[in-house]
Amino acid sequence: MSVVSAGGFLASGVAAGIKDNGALDLAVVTADRPVPTAAVFATSQALAAPVRLSAHNVGVQSGTRAVVLNSGCANAATGEIGAGAALATAEAVALRLGCEINEVLVCSTGTIGSRLPVEKILATLPQALASTSSEPEAGKQAAEAIMTTDTVAKQATAVGTGYTVGGMVKGAGMVRPDMATMLCVITTDARVSTAVLDHALRRAVSVSFNALTLDGCASTNDTVILMASGVSGAEPDFDEFVDRLSTVCLDLANQMAHDAEGASRVVTMEIKGTTTDQQARALGRDICDSDLVRASFFGGDPNWGRLLGAAGASSVPIDPGMFSVSYAGTLVAADGVSVESDQVALLARMEQGDFDIAVTVGGGTGTATIVTTDLTPAYVEFNGERS
Amino acid sequence: MSVVSAGGFLASGVAAGIKDNGALDLAVVTADRPVPTAAVFATSQALAAPVRLSAHNVGVQSGTRAVVLNSGCANAATGEIGAGAALATAEAVALRLGCEINEVLVCSTGTIGSRLPVEKILATLPQALASTSSEPEAGKQAAEAIMTTDTVAKQATAVGTGYTVGGMVKGAGMVRPDMATMLCVITTDARVSTAVLDHALRRAVSVSFNALTLDGCASTNDTVILMASGVSGAEPDFDEFVDRLSTVCLDLANQMAHDAEGASRVVTMEIKGTTTDQQARALGRDICDSDLVRASFFGGDPNWGRLLGAAGASSVPIDPGMFSVSYAGTLVAADGVSVESDQVALLARMEQGDFDIAVTVGGGTGTATIVTTDLTPAYVEFNGERS
The missing domain is CATH 3.60.70.12 (L-amino peptidase D-ALA esterase/amidase)
Structure with missing residues (x-):
């Protein structure tokens, strides 16, 4: 070991x-x-x-x-x-x-x-x-x-x-x-x-x-x-x-x-639908580098609009009309628009801590899995302390 | 008006x-x-x-x-x-x-x-x-x-x-x-x-x-x-x-x-020494987009190593051996290494709220001024709330 x-x-x-x-x-x-x-x-x-x-x-x-x-x-x-x-x-x-x-x-x-x-x-x-x-x-x-x-x-x-x-x-x-x-x-x-x-x-x-x-x-x-x-x-x-x-x-x-500083959740994001795996990895990192996305993870908020916003700003090509998102197995957006879902069950599931997100951004075969954590007030407190 | x-x-x-x-x-x-x-x-x-x-x-x-x-x-x-x-x-x-x-x-x-x-x-x-x-x-x-x-x-x-x-x-x-x-x-x-x-x-x-x-x-x-x-x-x-x-x-x-969400300070950063003004602007944005940099602003911490870390990761060329930083007019790093400064006076000055930072990254004539805010626990709380 x-x-x-x-x-x-x-x-x-x-x-x-x-x-x-x-x-x-x-x-x-x-x-x-x-x-x-x-x-x-x-x-x-x-x-x-x-x-x-x-x-x-x-x-x-x-x-x-x-x-x-x-x-x-x-x-x-x-x-x-x-x-x-x-x-x-x-x-x-x-x-x-x-x-x-x-x-x-x-x-x-x-x-x-x-x-x-x-x-x-x-x-x-x-x-x-x-x-x-x-x-x-x-x-x-x-x-x-x-x-x-x-x-x-x-x-x-x-x-x-x-x-x-x-x-x-x-x-x-x-x-x-x-x-x-x-x-x-x-x-x-x-x-x-x-x-x-x-x-x-x-x-x-x-x-x-x-x-x-x-x-x-x-x-x-x-x-x-x-x-x-x-x-x-x-x-x-x-x-x-x-x-x-x-x-x-x-x-x-x-x-x-x-063990990430101040993190309260580990989020595993699967990206699909880019042309190459490398693009999927780059896009996943761009999405997970967004403060707004990571703050929504902290809140346990299945806030797919923030994922779209971050993906849209990436240099990796996406097709917004094919943008689909599942949080913890529950589909919340398909083909670029919200879909009805059991929000009560989903929010209860997200309260439990770590969760997975699946994001489809187009029709390509590129895929990647990104592991990230939430952005928390504790992280900011921790890194705001003087050396 | x-x-x-x-x-x-x-x-x-x-x-x-x-x-x-x-x-x-x-x-x-x-x-x-x-x-x-x-x-x-x-x-x-x-x-x-x-x-x-x-x-x-x-x-x-x-x-x-x-x-x-x-x-x-x-x-x-x-x-x-x-x-x-x-x-x-x-x-x-x-x-x-x-x-x-x-x-x-x-x-x-x-x-x-x-x-x-x-x-x-x-x-x-x-x-x-x-x-x-x-x-x-x-x-x-x-x-x-x-x-x-x-x-x-x-x-x-x-x-x-x-x-x-x-x-x-x-x-x-x-x-x-x-x-x-x-x-x-x-x-x-x-x-x-x-x-x-x-x-x-x-x-x-x-x-x-x-x-x-x-x-x-x-x-x-x-x-x-x-x-x-x-x-x-x-x-x-x-x-x-x-x-x-x-x-x-x-x-x-x-x-x-x-009026920025959850911000407690406005920080104005002047970048000098890139080849072009456009590079200076891009570099300034890269530095100010760093969570660690913005958390140090929250803490009022003249933590120039984080500026160097963020600048080093940028695609804009810098000369680390010419990296110099002043916080609120006090020089804390010159030519890539720490310099002695009156930390007590500087920290007291930074406690007051908004401050300026001047960063030199090389010998070019490019220059830009970037305005940003600190990353705060309040920002994360605010953006972690469910919609």
Whole structure:
């Protein structure tokens, strides 16, 4: 159930004092040698120093030996000093493990714009590396050490034919006094090449993390890393591997949605009728990024006019005359106009919490499923607090 | 100070019973003959029936004789029945005034997806047309009749060399149980051709209504209409005319911001350093559409990292190494990193309410000013109520 479920990996989580409250805030995940690794990163123009370093390292290395992750500070918008801090962290790990600097990846999450207390990380790294283990408890501590506004550690696993995929994620809505969004490390003991890992990871991320829209705010630090130790000896069927990897990613994404800052409901929206799946995904995100739509989710209001308004404003083509919407299985609009429905039963159903919405926007075969949460007064209160 | 400040126009506002509470909900603005008219509309794929009709009419007519506006129902997502209702309204006005149907423009605002009670409009139109007047009180009643969640009627005027520009607007944040956004009618007694009106209106709207971002949600019904009676005989200098028209539009836009749903502050953001002004405007809107940014405004938090995060995610190019931010005149970030500032004084200043932010994103000469409001728990409560 963790980042050490798959064979060939060790992990630990320790307290380096980056967080004020003494909580775990420094995690490492190591392999016994450099192993094939794929990664996807945020696409911001203002990428944090650790993201720039890790993206560079993944590009030039032949494998990853270790990932070091800290919470409490995103090391974003920190200029040359921040770049130096990320590099010093990688260098310290490489020195201890006897590997190349570019075989170490670095991830940070927390406040944007404040300086990373790299001296605390360097002082605590020996302890973090010395305490790594393949015990579930070690995986759990690593998952705890990357939490920011998360209220629970998030881990998942899936078993394939002769191999295991497991991972951890942090991310609880988005950012609070500037916590940068999501960090995820997934490991497998399948024997998979870097090229295949990369392909599989992009497929899995597109249907999981990239189908999750919580507040529409992009991050400077988002990172998903996938490492394959190969120690099981199993060479997986590609489709099965993508399926197991997607299972882990979806599980982690759903845990993020249920732990979203201030959210009271998780809403799963199925979009149908665009020309391509990609359009369906883009349209679903546009609809679920609308404050008015997400406020109506908060109110449990089957307010399909807001979905139409948001869809109409999207750059994805829709046919308003084919716009149809069901809330929790109850059809409320068909072919662009309201239809009679049992409002009392529907509202009672929506009072219960999470619900599904199905939206048809045209006659195409494109389809996508988007997971989102409601926009709540608690979210605004939470993110309105001064850092 | 109203839509009848300029010579050659009459207006009225009456209660047709579209709103449940007996408030004014039907307005007309008439000229004594078809006069040159320009208009801009929402760009949604799901335009409301009255928008589609008015856009068509403006395109084919040689002038506008009357605008009829109702609140209480947006007549959006109402299919063929809605199109018929808008047409019947225009037809009834044309019949009474003895003009062509396409010389009448129709605007609706209110709930999306519910049927327009056109029979109430048709029954009340004779009274509305019979009671038109050029008295200020008539202009005020027209401005009141188009209010939805607005708490005050919004009117403005400006005087040019020998002519007057005046207008009214409704719009209070955006949409509440699906109130469609903004309707605006501006009149002038200057002598201006349709082509020049059109050019001037687009210029004025781009620096006023289009520089206003309240919740980033686009509407199905947005309409801005500009009519020129020519009765003053003055043929204005183009630049002066654009200036006066912009003054009216900016005044109305600021009134909208101050009356925004649930907002506690109006924030004015100046963007500098893009290549073009258009990029600066697009970037400013992207930054101000971020929930996290607008939640930090609510908290009075000079949280420049969120501005950087939102700017980084924009498609407008920025140079993160040149990113500089001042809140209320106090520099908090320069060249991409935090700078020391008197936080106590700054926070005290921000407690006072409205504030300005200046953001530099690069070395270009592009610049824009965006007006927005904070995202508040009250906004979410307000828009989470069931319709």
